[in-house]
Amino acid sequence: MQRLGTGIGWRPEIANAVERMPGIDWVEAVAENVCPGHLPDSLLRLRERGVTVVPHGVSLGLGGADRPDPARLSALAERAEALGSPLVTEHIAFVRAGGPLTASPQLEAGHLLPVPRTRDALDVLCENVRIAQDALPVPLAVENIAALISWPGEEMTEGHFLYELADRTGVRLLIDVANLHTNHVNRGEDPAKALAELPLEAIAYVHVAGGFARDGVWHDSHAHPVPRPVLDILTDLASRVRPPGVLLERDENFPEPAELERELADIREAVEEGARTRRATPGASGVPTSAAGTPAGDAREPEDSASATSPTTSDAEDAGISASATSAATGGAGDLGPGVATRAVGAGARDAGDGAEGPARQRLALAQAALLSALVAGTPVPEGFDRVRLGVQARALAGKRAEVVAKIAPELPLILGAAYRPAFLAYAQRNPMTGGYRRDALDFAEHLLLAGRPQEARVRRELREWWLERSGAAPRPPSRMARARRVLLRR
Template sequence: MRLGTGIGWRPEIADAVEALPGIDWVEAVAENICAGHLPESLARLRGRGVTVVPHGVSLGLGGAGRPDPGRLADLAARAELLDAPLVTEHIAFVRAGGLLTASQVLEAGHLLPVPRTWDALEVLCENVRIAQDSLPVPLALENIAALISWPDEELTEGQFLAELVERTGVGLLIDVANLHTNHVNRGEDPATALDELPVEAIAYVHVAGGVEKDGVWHDTHAHPVTRPVLDVLSELRSRVDPPGVLLERDDDFPPAAELAGELAAIRDTLAASTSVPVPTRQRRVRAAEPSSRPAGARDRTAVAQTALLSSLVAGTPAPDGFDHRRLGVQSRALAAKRADVVAKVAPELPEILGDGYRQAFLAYARNRPMSAGYRRDALGFAEQLLVSGRPDDEAARRRLTRWWQERAAPRPPRRGTRLVRAARSALIGK
């Protein structure tokens, strides 16, 4: 179906989104919508005939494990609640460990790239088929931005996406900002990727802003869309007329006039280019899969992803072949995002701790990987502070104790309790 021009709906800009002219559709983060209850703004948009597409971020279809049935059921429920024509997710892994590696489950709190290998492709395709069978509407998957590259990859991004579509029939959500990010960070030519992927499978397109620091492009979704990103959009438009294009913004929201200006720039870019379809047989050359591979793709993928994620969030040694400097950049970025999100889900913590919040949280997170989501992370952080007798200010410590008691237990944790819980978690992980 034709979607037209849209914008990512976020609570912080709900009023602006409703007032923007020419908005044909919006995309909402699926996990931020409560089952059975639509935010009033989304309900008003739907009442006006604006299409709403749920965009998932937590399935981790590129992970070694099979998709969680509960998460799939939640995504399906959001699709039905919104009467959505499709749902979207990411080609990424967001957690690792667990039964396949007999280790603790680790949460990244972020979308991490899967290795472009035949093993990872086999696992991804099986996971996609499971998801497709569980969803009431078609599924489209997004290419992600990455700070790091896997060693010994066997396929290019375009080849990987082409094989995925060929084997599963899944749609594609192409993020042109992510293609630009991977150009800066990994030296991958966006035009080559567009030549190799099946553009006829594109369901819609994302456009977003970012910023370059010390030669690394950070896909922040908190900065204006840059000219290079619009140039990639123009490259895509020269190959296909995408059914929909959407502006994403997740933080540092500008005034409505600036959002309208970015949407106008997107429309102008699309209008300035005309697609000239290239015959599929000329556009894509399929990669040659090895004639035989040993069984156990899930197990091998699980070991590789767990080693990488453990290095990023738990300080274990870096796996062979990775750029250690880039791993450091990614690790710091994950910790910073974790601190930011915890501050949003538990705003009382930075209020209680003041300027010391961020430093204290980063120290806590250094060797304590997240394993059960951000709200549990906030409780664990507060618990660790109280166990160690902090904060030093008695009034702040009393406030933190009350906050913890209201959410976790009638009495603040003691050191012995903490040790027992750690031992119990270790046994469960085994």
């Protein structure tokens, strides 16, 4: 696996600071926020300096019951090619549910939701990963997510689930140690046990991020400093294997650049502390284990195998391709290491897909639709779920939705002022998102206007003008759009 080094999540708000930070080997950009034909100047300058850029997708929904959308896969592939990326990454999550498989309206979560760790879900996930691998021009790595809720009747631990996924598909893993901490607090899961069960040579890189605790629940906010327990998990991981790359995520509430640089220094020290332990402990050099936690065979030190078998970035770029792309072209799955029993990329997933196409997808679709409907549409809580925790998740989804809409349509908070957030949260309780965030912003404004709100005439007039200027960009069903326009133009 190509060595990435130490990196940071590239965000427009900190783009200039990232360019000036010392010791940044690579960056990660949210794929959906990058236009291949109009790459931000900051990313172009970083690429010219030899800084690797990895697109990180958030909307594929690989853990959903539906097959990955070809248009979304094509868009992700375009971004990888435009950025000259050695790999792309996504999440082990579902982000929408409903639709043809359940004969119900499709609902959007607006955020990442956990996949049940069951055989059905694993079979479907493996098939979806294979589809994505076949469509992408570079290797794919998938990330474990932070969860506020637990599915009833789960059949595997997180480590076991990830091991089976990598074993059956050859997909690489993006391990988020902050998410392991989140699942420790929220679900009582042991991060050390999860690390012990992972196929360590499958790790593409590692995420580190901050969060906060509220009422006994840890929220993976990406808006707070990295806490010590997360750094301790990173050290534990680095004591088992040398991670090819480690990246700091920060999505909002950005501190001064000096504070981000201090966090990066803490991350480097945590990795080095783990490396010292690994070097000093015989047998603690990343020996792969089976899903049950027992040694899976003879293994050599991962950094030695990586340096001996993988082309360097410069060698591959001289040939016009990335190191990871070279690996994929010559087998891909075999790169997991000598101690991890893998098949050719996607082989196991194809086997699983034959049985997953019908009953497994159907069962997963019904379960995910019932859960998402309870979270965003107020339908009854499915049997076996913690009602209190589902309430926490529902509020978190609504809050995230309000924040993203405010970024997509910044005029709305300006027009509505302090009334924006409470008005949006009240709207979100009864109006699930069925399209993208731009559509959601228009629907929210339309909802207020049809209800004769805001009460102040000047504010209502501004909101109406904003809505009328933008409502034609993505036409709604003619009858509803025409009716709404007639009503609003009379006001």
